[in-house]
Amino acid sequence: MLAVVTDSTCDLHPATARALGLHIVPxxxxxxxxxxxxxxDIDPDAVYDHQRQGGRVTTQPAAQEAFEAVYRQLLATHDAVLSLHLSGQLxxxxxxxxxxxxxxxxxDRVRVVDSGLASIALxxxxxxxxxxxxxxxxxxxxxAAAQATGRDLLVEFTVPTLEYLRRGGRLSRTQELLGNMLGVRPILGFQDGRLQAVRRVRAASAARDILARLEERFGRDPVAVTIGHAGRxxxxxxxxxxxxxxxxxxxVRGRLQLLGPVIGAHVGPGTYGLLARRVEA
Structure with missing residues (x-):
């Protein structure tokens, strides 16, 4: 028997993860x-409320001890563990x-994999x-299934405000002011394990721009689509x-996920992403 472990930045609600048979390390x-x-211990909206009030939010990686506890428990009942995690660049x-x-x-029984991804892609x-x-x-x-999915999917995010990217050190104050003056927002995608700006578009056209890229990539192939949204x-x-x-x-299949507290801490409320991957019709 094989157990699949991932971490909380997959942004699956704990109840959903349990129903899927996934084990989550926070x-x-x-x-x-x-x-x-x-x-x-915390709902995503509590993080977003704290950010809106000007509060600082930081994050820390899952602890080694937490992994040891999960692995010890699973290895008592499973032959092996596949442990799939967010990008080591993050x-x-x-x-x-x-x-x-x-x-x-x-x-020899626990295979740890750096997915190069995070959130809805993970x-x-x-x-x-x-x-x-x-x-x-x-x-x-x-x-092989996890790696093939990671290669085939396309996911892009955008933000309604540049404030939280600036707070997190991803933008300078000058870049924030200039972006607001021009009404443009970054489209963020995974490149070499990092979430980076791949292009910039007008804020009002961001969703349409992301969808155009998904259409260009997948054409009329059947796809599963996921919406990831920071906040209800x-x-x-x-x-x-x-x-x-x-x-x-x-x-042919769709899913909605809230972006969780750790991911939200870095991108801020209102951020959203669209993901598509090929599936059988």
Missing amino acids: LQVVLGERTFLDWQ SATAEHARQAARALNAE AEAAIAAREAVQAGGDLQAAL DPGRIAELKAAIDASRLKV
Whole structure:
């Protein structure tokens, strides 16, 4: 039997992860003097409310000890563990997972993988691995499914305000002011494990621009589409769903995810992303 472990930056709600058969190791969110376990001790909207009030939010990687506890428990009932994590360019979480496997002398049974992804993209890879296990696949089959999904998917994000990227050190104050003056926003995508600006567009056309890239990539192939949104905003989410319905994408499956506390701490409320990947019709 094979267990699939990932971390909380996959942004799957804990109940959803359990239903999927995924095991989640949480990162940590720090608000002022208080530290919370991502998704477990704190709701995403609490982070966004804190940010809107001018509060500082920082994050810490999942602890080695947390991985040791999860691996020890799973190895008592499973033959092996595939542990799939957010990009090592963004966090030391994957390295802490490797250290935990070494500390338990379990490197032959625990395969730790740096996905090069985060958030809804990491969720897609983890779900693909779990589906491979449910289909009877072994560790290599699950790993191949996760890696193939990571290569095939396309995900891009954008932000309604530049304030939180500037607060997090990703933009200078001058870049923030200039972007606001011109009414432009970055489109963010994963490149070499980093979330970087791949282009800049007018704020009002950002969703349409992302959808155009998805259409260009996938054409009329059947796709699964995921909306990731930072905060509960029914109006904005309805607009994004309507834009997807009006696009040329052949959507056969869809999912909505809230971006979690750790991811939200770095991008701020109102950030959203659209992801598509090929699936069988």
